[in-house]
Amino acid sequence: MTTQTVEYIRYRIPEARSAEFLAAYTRASRHLAASPHCVGYELDRCEEDFENFILRIVWTSTEDHLEGFRESELFAGFVAEIRPYVGGIDEMRHYKPTTVRGPGSAEPTLYEWAGAGEAFDRLTSVFYDKVVKDDLLGPLFAELPAEHAARVALWLGEVFGGPSAYTERHGGHSHMVAMHVGKAITEPQRRRWVNLIQDAADEAGLPTDAEFRSAFSAYIEWGTRLAVSFSGPDASRPAEQPVPRWNWGSAPPFRPRPAR
Incomplete structure (x- = not known):
């Protein structure tokens, strides 16, 4: 705590x-x-x-x-x-804070705003279609399991405020991080990953409003830089910890007030 x-x-x-x-x-x-x-x-x-x-x-x-x-x-x-x-x-x-805490319903989660599980399924499907054909990223995912895209969709859904399906089926944050240990991901590969998932978000029809994309991009930057760090030669699997939960940050969703 x-x-x-x-x-x-x-x-x-x-x-x-x-x-x-x-x-x-x-x-x-x-x-x-x-x-x-x-x-x-x-x-x-x-x-x-x-x-x-x-x-x-x-x-x-x-x-x-x-x-x-x-x-x-x-x-x-x-x-x-x-x-x-x-x-x-x-x-x-x-x-001291206790364990009794949580968000209310005044604002939708990023998961809800994006379109829930179906939206993240579309996103990862489009994204990994691009990845396996990419000259920089293709070699990293040469032996991609058939269920990988669906698994990452669960991960992203949980990160952005959806159900804890990834944790329940596959483990917490350390499990995802462990998937990158020893991969020796380069900065050009990280940047390509970021660019491709942004393109995939457009093609999959994720919301394009500035507030959502700001939060989405912030997580993608944070997550990919963490992946690079844990893929290095001296990295080891971290201690078990919960999946990070991303929120709107400084820019909550814009919802026009109804006319009076």
């Missing part, structure tokens, strides 16, 4: 002082942002009771917060800005 910790600081600030409180935290946040131990922060205000605020800070670890940030000059600058409001603190504690 991650060593990151979440600090919650709950304030009760009279509404008459809320504007100056927010201004003080705007200044103080520069010290948080500059800390190598701060992963991120957010100050929220209660909708039902405007006098209640919650500051949420994610630290690399509790130790890094207490012995790193608090022992630094940044902490002194931070406290100088928010000192007038320390008396309004109702709670200040560290929390």
Whole structure:
């Protein structure tokens, strides 16, 4: 489990002082942002009771917060800005995340947006038809099993938010990585792989919107570079770990609001 910790600081600030409180935290946040131990922060205000605020800070670890940030000059600058409001603190504690977590349904998964399993079946079918005929990639896949395209479709489906079919049938992330050990994949081969799967995505009719293709391309870049790394002469099979789950990242799906 991650060593990151979440600090919650709950304030009760009279509404008459809320504007100056927010201004003080705007200044103080520069010290948080500059800390190598701060992963991120957010100050929220209660909708039902405007006098209640919650500051949420994610630290690399509790130790890094207490012995790193608090022992630094940044902490002194931070406290100088928010000192007038320390008396309004109702709670200040560290929390560790639990295993209870998951996405909601407000946004579709990339898997759903792409067209679910059928879309990834089309993608890998078109893609491997290209691969076996390619001068650079053909030799790598000379003994391609008949079920390989379907297996990769399951992998991509799971990565992009679909069912855990690859994990259940074939194993987790380390199983996929192990398929590349000893292959000595070159950078030109990696780039050709990227180009061909992008072409295959067009031909297979995957969504062409900027948001989906941005997320799709980000995974393809990450995954192929990892494959090259694990195909090198000194690479070994990694420890078992879950299949990575890709999401929309910084650009969620664009869905026009209905006219009112």
